[in-house]
Amino acid sequence: MPELPEVECVRRSLSMLEGGLVESVAVARRDFVSAPSERERRHPMAGASIERIDRLGKELALVEKGPRRLRMRLGMTGRLLVHPVAGRRAPARMPHEHVRWRVRTAAGSTVLLRSIDPRRFGDLVVFDSAEAFEADRRRLGPDALAVRSADLHRRLAGTRRAIKIALLDQGVLAGVGNIYADEALFASRIHPRTPSNRLDPPSVDRLARAVRRLLRRAIESGGTTIRDYRNGRDEPGTAQRHLLVYGRGGHPCRRCQGVLQHAFLGQRTTVWCSNCQQSVHMT
């Protein structure tokens, strides 16, 4: 469920971990973790000296001052929560808490990082080398927050798939999900069924600008919370207030007052305004 802005807000809320040391790890659900060895699967990132938490698209990575990398994907319902540990007693396991790390921070306090994911569409993957991690990351296209118009145009020129489908393909563009895809297409006045390779450079430029602006503003609002999303401090965001089309099928368009259309496209609910987004005429 979290898309790029939500994942970035989680990343920022984990900043106190940078420079910290992983003192212990407890895995409650081993099938939530993949790793190159059974030992690492049982104790992912044990003993790591944390260099930083980084992000590409919707994927986070815990990077140690050593060869290991932990890829963290939140799927639809994943959360990463950090909170201080007062005293020696560890808090009780939360429902669907699959892994917890005890971290001694650079500031000298002790915190708990917990991975919680009810639906388990997310996952945790340990890589034993920077090279293996980088190879995995090559699946992903450019980060949507900084995508260049010319780059996006080149990637869309090679496919006839509907633009809505292409935007959701993380190999084309990393970070856009169902909410921001619909919002960006509305903002740039592009019909979701438009074949990607039929978008001219000015249209792709409007789209790229809309994607960057919407994601940036959503981050500033702390992300979009429809139901589950919370950052690492368990705080919801407020970007849902700015949504113009997502979840509004059948309701009036904010721009022209016409009725917003909705249909399934690529197995995802897609909402658009057939008056404002006319780049393809329905047959």
Place this chain on the structure above:
DNA sequence: AGGCGATCCTGAGGGC
């Protein structure tokens, strides 16, 4: 190549 369906799961919300 790409469209489609199934799959992995749990929980919230609506209708009756």
Place this chain on the structure above:
DNA sequence: TGCCCTCAGGATCGCC
């Protein structure tokens, strides 16, 4: 109140 059905912010795989 309770039960059943539908839907959900994601990603992958196999089949045609």
